[in-house]
Amino acid sequence: PLCDAVLGSPSASGQETxxxxxxxxxxxxxxxxxRRWYRYHHLFGELLRKRLGQSLVPGEIAGLHxxxxxxxxxxxxxxxxxxxxxxVEDFERVAKLAELEWPAIHENIQSxxxxxxxxxxxxxxxxxRPVLCVKCAWAFxxxxxxxxxxxxxxxxxxxxxxxxxxxxxxxxPSIEMVVVDEEQFKSLPxxxxxxxxxxxxxxxxISGTIKYTQRVLDLSPEGDSRWHRGASSLLGLAQxxxxxxxxxxxxxxxxxxxxxxxxxxxxxxxxxxxxxAQGQLNTALSIxxxxxxxxxxxxxxxxxxxxxxYSGISELHRERGDLETAxxxxxxxxxxxxxxxxxxxxxxWYIAQARLHETKGDLDGALxxxxxxxxxxxxxxxxxxxxxxxxxxxxxxxxxxxxxxLDWVLxxxxxxxxxxxxxxxxxxxxxARVLIAQEKRGLVDGSxxxxxxxxxxxxxxxxxxxxKGSVIEILVLQALGHDAQGNLPPALVSLERALxxxxxEGYVRIFVDEGEAMRLLIEKQS
Numbered sequence: 001p002l003c004d005a006v007l008g009s010p011s012a013s014g015q016e017t018x019x020x021x022x023x024x025x026x027x028x029x030x031x032x033x034x035r036r037w038y039r040y041h042h043l044f045g046e047l048l049r050k051r052l053g054q055s056l057v058p059g060e061i062a063g064l065h066x067x068x069x070x071x072x073x074x075x076x077x078x079x080x081x082x083x084x085x086x087x088v089e090d091f092e093r094v095a096k097l098a099e100l101e102w103p104a105i106h107e108n109i110q111s112x113x114x115x116x117x118x119x120x121x122x123x124x125x126x127x128x129r130p131v132l133c134v135k136c137a138w139a140f141x142x143x144x145x146x147x148x149x150x151x152x153x154x155x156x157x158x159x160x161x162x163x164x165x166x167x168x169x170x171x172x173p174s175i176e177m178v179v180v181d182e183e184q185f186k187s188l189p190x191x192x193x194x195x196x197x198x199x200x201x202x203x204x205x206i207s208g209t210i211k212y213t214q215r216v217l218d219l220s221p222e223g224d225s226r227w228h229r230g231a232s233s234l235l236g237l238a239q240x241x242x243x244x245x246x247x248x249x250x251x252x253x254x255x256x257x258x259x260x261x262x263x264x265x266x267x268x269x270x271x272x273x274x275x276x277a278q279g280q281l282n283t284a285l286s287i288x289x290x291x292x293x294x295x296x297x298x299x300x301x302x303x304x305x306x307x308x309x310y311s312g313i314s315e316l317h318r319e320r321g322d323l324e325t326a327x328x329x330x331x332x333x334x335x336x337x338x339x340x341x342x343x344x345x346x347x348x349w350y351i352a353q354a355r356l357h358e359t360k361g362d363l364d365g366a367l368x369x370x371x372x373x374x375x376x377x378x379x380x381x382x383x384x385x386x387x388x389x390x391x392x393x394x395x396x397x398x399x400x401x402x403x404x405x406l407d408w409v410l411x412x413x414x415x416x417x418x419x420x421x422x423x424x425x426x427x428x429x430x431x432a433r434v435l436i437a438q439e440k441r442g443l444v445d446g447s448x449x450x451x452x453x454x455x456x457x458x459x460x461x462x463x464x465x466x467x468k469g470s471v472i473e474i475l476v477l478q479a480l481g482h483d484a485q486g487n488l489p490p491a492l493v494s495l496e497r498a499l500x501x502x503x504x505e506g507y508v509r510i511f512v513d514e515g516e517a518m519r520l521l522i523e524k525q526s
Contacts, residue, residue: 066090268291282505307340400441416451451481
């Protein structure tokens with residue numbers, strides 16, 4: 001039918017011609033049992049395109065592309081329709097098709113490829129279309145290109161009524177607005193508010209996240225659970241960033257309750273991460289295993305987010321000392337991740353792989369992996385609880401490179417007198433490690449005393465926030481600090497408490513990775 005549509009002749013019979021070519025072995029291969037779709041050998045295809053260029057004038061060839069584009073559009077192949085429209089630089093048609101194609105693409109989170117096409121369009125074509133502007137903004141958000149997303153959101157806001165989204169009205173551009181689908185245009189305010197909420201959370205603007213998620217709820221149609229689900233999840237992430245882990249867990253769970261069983265994969269990754277922060281390794285493992293059972297029961301293709309489940313569960317297996325299973329988890333994560341259009345899984349994979357190398361004693365390899373994680377980092381609304389730079393600093397401490405670790409402290413302008421917050425908790429624990437290492441190596445007197453004061457404040461905050469995972473690590477550091485000062489009784493008190501909290505959940509590496517000093521201290525405790 002495609003051949004017939006492009007030929008445009010009532011007497012044309014693409015089917016007969018294709019079957020003849022197949023019987024004659026003329027460089028085509030059938031792609032289905034019905035003999036409807038065929039593929040040319042690529043060299044033969046090049047020859048035919050060259051002949052076409054010699055036989056027809058450019059205007060006639062352009063007409064064939066448009067006829068092919070129209071057939072693809074009418075028969076549910078939007079990407080191919082866009083390809084043929086691009087071939088003749090019919091940018092107005094490309095913009096229309098891209099705008100109409102978005103719902104299916106966004107639903108499957110395949111927007112990176114779509115964005116690559118849109119970047120080839122003249123800017124004025126996009127700016128005239130507010131719906132397309134917001135869809136571009138979402139694609140940029142998915143790609144982690146936050147500044148570009150902001151620009152596209154501002155372009156869309158030119159066309160909206162005053163105070164609809166940001167509370168302000170910008171001057172309209174001197175071009176005429178184009179609307180392809182009135183229904184999509186009507187839903188634009190809520191789609192834009194959701195993009196604003198996502199963007200705010202990604203840049204760490206928690207008050208902005210709350211403001212725009214409330215706008216989403218105010219603007220969304222009655223009974224539309226899709227918007228409520230997204231708003232709940234973003235509010236949960238804002239609570240997560242604030243250290244309110246119980247509230248975060250409830251909000252994200254509320255969003256997942258409104259999602260389909262397979263749409264909840266990424267949410268389960270977040271829920272398990274919260275339980276890990278709360279030191280509840282058993283519960284986290286249960287969440288991972290339940291989600292993976294759902295995935296495996298579904299079969300191929302694995303839904304988006306499965307790669308992160310394997311990345312997350314690898315950390316849990318690593319912590320419990322099952323390094324072989326952790327390594328296998330990461331192999332599976334990489335295999336699945338390479339099938340995903342979105343790039344944000346990659347830096348998480350490199351971090352998890354680096355942690356595994358560090359555990360095995362390959363510090364140089366771990367550092368190289370963290371360098372690669374930095375290069376591949378994509379900013380998303382998920383809070384950055386363990387910054388890559390802090391992870392690198394911990395490895396440098398283990399390597400004895402205290403001067404380089406201090407450079408990081410100075411660059412981050414960290415101090416033992418800083419206000420305590422969950423987002424900076426890991427960095428401040430790392431600062432305490434630097435200070436303890438300084439004094440143990442005889443570089444600065446009194447550093448451990450400063451570290452102990454900081455650790456005491458961190459411990460109080462972590463206990464109040466119900467972050468047992470952090471409590472255990474802080475107690476370990478207190479024990480090592482006291483031991484380095486020769487204060488054995490308080491060292492053993494902190495260690496005993498850490499072991500008591502850790503044992504029911506199966507913690508192993510949080511002690512073993514501290515090396516010889518911890519081994520000797522545990523012997524004294526025994």
